Amino acid sequence: MSVGITTVELPGVNSDDLQKRLRKRHRILTQSMADNRRAPEIRGLRVTPNVYTTTAELDRLVTALKAA
Numbered sequence: 319m320s321v322g323i324t325t326v327e328l329p330g331v332n333s334d335d336l337q338k339r340l341r342k343r344h345r346i347l348t349q350s351m352a353d354n355r356r357a358p359e360i361r362g363l364r365v366t367p368n369v370y371t372t373t374a375e376l377d378r379l380v381t382a383l384k385a386a
Contacts (some may be wrong), residue, residue, distance in 0.1 A: 325351055327362030328386060336386055337363055344382045 337350040349364040367376060
């Protein structure tokens with residue numbers, strides 16, 4: 319069993335707004351890292367796929383991010 323955690327930042331795109339847009343339009347759950355007091359240098363979206371995440375779901379995320 320394993321998990322992958324990454325943070326994706328799109329220049330010029332507000333992470334809070336992107337998180338809401340992905341949830342509302344695409345039903346994709348992410349976590350905005352904007353205004354994180356413990357790590358203020360980290361901005362963007364935290365994405366945490368796991369062993370149950372399919373490649374089709376990852377493709378859906380990438381397509382949604384490209385649209386953003």
